[in-house]
Structures are given as C-alpha cells and as structure tokens.
Amino acid sequence: MTTPSRESLGVVLNDLPPVVHAFAYGSAVFPQPASSGSVVDYVLAVDAPDEWHAANMAANPSHYAAHLRLLGARSPGWIADRVGVGVHYNTLLPWPCTTTRPHDGARLYKYGVVSVEALTRDLTRWSDLFVAGRMQKPTTTLTTTTAAFAADASLRAASEANLRAALAAALLMLPETFSTRELHETLCGLSYEGDVRTAFGAEDVGKIPRVAAGSRAGLREMYADAIARFRSNPAIGLTAVGTSVDRGDCDWGQDKSAAARSALLETLPRKALALAAVSAGAGAEAAAAAIASRASPERTRDVVRRAIDAIVFRSSARQLMSGILSTSPRKSLTYALGKAVKSVASRAR
Numbered sequence: 001m002t003t004p005s006r007e008s009l010g011v012v013l014n015d016l017p018p019v020v021h022a023f024a025y026g027s028a029v030f031p032q033p034a035s036s037g038s039v040v041d042y043v044l045a046v047d048a049p050d051e052w053h054a055a056n057m058a059a060n061p062s063h064y065a066a067h068l069r070l071l072g073a074r075s076p077g078w079i080a081d082r083v084g085v086g087v088h089y090n091t092l093l094p095w096p097c098t099t100t101r102p103h104d105g106a107r108l109y110k111y112g113v114v115s116v117e118a119l120t121r122d123l124t125r126w127s128d129l130f131v132a133g134r135m136q137k138p139t140t141t142l143t144t145t146t147a148a149f150a151a152d153a154s155l156r157a158a159s160e161a162n163l164r165a166a167l168a169a170a171l172l173m174l175p176e177t178f179s180t181r182e183l184h185e186t187l188c189g190l191s192y193e194g195d196v197r198t199a200f201g202a203e204d205v206g207k208i209p210r211v212a213a214g215s216r217a218g219l220r221e222m223y224a225d226a227i228a229r230f231r232s233n234p235a236i237g238l239t240a241v242g243t244s245v246d247r248g249d250c251d252w253g254q255d256k257s258a259a260a261r262s263a264l265l266e267t268l269p270r271k272a273l274a275l276a277a278v279s280a281g282a283g284a285e286a287a288a289a290a291i292a293s294r295a296s297p298e299r300t301r302d303v304v305r306r307a308i309d310a311i312v313f314r315s316s317a318r319q320l321m322s323g324i325l326s327t328s329p330r331k332s333l334t335y336a337l338g339k340a341v342k343s344v345a346s347r348a349r
Contacts, residue, residue: 004024006141012109014096020047020143022141025041025140028040030218032214033213038107043112043114045114046113046114047116053077066328075326084321086114088326090110093109123135126165126308130315133191136163136166137187137219138218163226167226167267168230172264174186181212184215185208189208191312194310194313237260241253259292261292262288262292262293265304277291280303282294
C-alpha cells in the first residue's frame with residue numbers, strides 16, 4: 001500500500017465546517033507491516049469547539065450518537081473537557097466519497113475535535129500527551145482556511161517543542177550507544193506504553209515496532225532538526241557513527257554524564273519533569289540538575305519512563321471513558337471487539 005496523497009485525505013473535510021488546523025495519522029496514512037489500515041484517523045483543531053459542533057451537528061447529524069443530538073451541541077465538548085482530555089471523536093463513519101479514497105482498503109474514518117488552545121497546551125506542557133503523542137509520529141497536515149496561516153506559527157513552534165521534548169525523553173531512556181531503529185521505536189513508544197489499553201492487554205503487542213517500521217522515513221525527516229540541534233549542543237553530547245549518517249541509518253552515541261542528562265531533563269515539559277523528580281525522590285520542585293545528580297543513568301531512565309507512563313495512563317483512561325459516554329453502544333462494542341481481535345492476533349503471530 002502506498003502513502004495516500006494529501007488531496008485524497010482531504011476529501012473528508014469538504015463536508016465539515018471550517019477548521020483551523022487538521023492532520024491525518026495512523027496506519028491507514030502511513031502503511032505498517034501486517035496492518036490493513038481500513039480506518040483513516042484525523043484530528044481537527046478549531047477555535048470554538050461548541051460552535052463548531054453546533055454547525056457540524058446541523059450539517060452532519062449522523063456523525064453524532066443519538067443521545068448527544070438530544071442533549072445538544074454543547075454535549076460533545078462538555079464530555080470531552082470534563083471526562084476526557086478535551087478531544088471529542090466521531091468514529092466509524094463511512095468514507096464520504098466512493099471515487100476518491102486514500103487507498104482501496106479505506107472504508108471508514110474517524111475524527112477528533114480539539115480546541116487550538118488545548119492542542120497548544122498539550123504540545124508544550126504534555127498536559128495529557130494525547131494529541132501531542134500522536135504528533136510525535138508522522139502526520140499528514142491538512143489546512144483548509146486562511147485562519148490556519150495565523151495559527152501556523154504558534155502551532156509550528158509548539159510542535160517543534162514537542163518533538164525536542166520527545167527526543168530528549170527518548171535519549172534519556174536509551175543506553176550510551178543505540179541504533180536508529182531503537183531510537184525510532186523508543187520515540188513511537190512514548191505515548192503507547194503507558195496506555196490503559198496496553199496495561200490491560202487490549203492493545204496489539206507488536207504495534208510499536210510496526211509503527212516505527214512503517215514510519216521510518218517520516219520519523220527521520222520530522223526529527224532531523226531536533227537531532228541537529230542536539231548534536232550541535234556540546235552539553236548533550238549526541239554523536240552519530242557509521243557510514244550512512246546522511247540517510248539517518250546509523251548507530252548513535254551519547255554522553256550519559258549527570259551534566260548531559262541534566263541538559264536533556266531541562267528540555268522536558270514541566271509536568272513530566274515534576275513527575276520524574278517525585279519518582280526520583282527529589283521533590284516536585286527539584287531542578288533537572290538535582291535529579292541527574294541524584295539518579296544514575298539507569299535510574300534516570302526509569303523515573304522518566306514512569307513519569308511519561310503516568311501521564312499517558314491517566315489521559316488514556318479518561319479518554320476511554322469519554323469515548324464510552326459520547327459514542328453509541330453499537331460503535332463502542334464494535335471498537336472494543338476490533339481491539340480485542342487485533343490483540344489476540346498479535347499474540348498469535
């Protein structure tokens with residue numbers, strides 16, 4: 001399966017109210033080994049979710065569960081904000097255009113709606129590491145309005161900060177020497193390993209290696225600037241070795257001293273750093289240098305992993321409950337059965 005074009009992915013936006021920023025992601029957009037990718041995933045960022053849902057509910061009432069239509073246009077946002085992590089998903093929707101598909105297997109799509117403010121907050125603070133986690137892996141950007149240009153600079157800066165933080169976290173979890181494949185798998189695993197579905201065995205056990213394999217070129221491109229910045233920073237001490245450095249297919253070495261780990265810890269968002277500090281026994285207000293001096297490289301790896309897992313576990317549990325409350329019973333059951341089948345199949349391979 002080839003990577004779908006931006007034009008074919010953008011077809012679904014034609015029937016929706018205008019958005020500020022949109023992107024497509026997942027296995028239907030970036031093909032993975034042994035993954036059919038029949039559902040195309042989107043995230044739509046809008047300025048005023050309640051107003052957007054009101055317009056969309058009027059234009060596309062079938063996208064919403066019956067009880068949400070009865071409760072009114074404010075109900076999707078209310079559930080998303082108070083139960084979930086600020087993202088409302090409309091799921092398992094039939095592909096709207098039979099003549100233009102991203103690929104032959106694309107039959108369904110789903111889209112999550114989030115405010116620009118909440119998206120920016122998640123990217124810069126890792127408040128939930130939900131949409132930010134999806135944006136740590138390759139996406140195809142789709143923008144449809146002139147408002148996107150005004151928001152582009154701030155969203156781009158927030159996205160770049162998110163990628164630098166993800167790279168710092170991955171390096172803190174990796175040993176002194178590692179391969180590009182290991183780096184990619186660690187980056188892809190940041191927002192997966194703490195997921196409540198993974199904790200309860202309801203997720204595909206081979207998902208992380210497959211995502212990394214299918215996203216290899218995209219990961220190399222999207223992290224190129226962050227890697228270049230880290231390589232030029234002597235405090236971090238990241239070096240590439242091997243004969244194919246230009247292609248990104250090389251082994252890497254990094255300084256694991258307390259000073260280098262402190263520089264990486266300082267790149268993490270405040271919430272993740274505070275959780276890591278508590279896990280290290282240094283207190284929530286401890287500086288990065290205090291954590292690095294208190295913990296060995298192995299201990300630093302563990303406290304960073306636990307900090308990120310704690311954020312992801314909480315947000316994924318909240319989002320799971322939000323999905324149950326905002327989706328029809330039939331769709332909830334279909335989704336759960338699909339996840340169970342994939343989980344069982346992955347364990348049988």
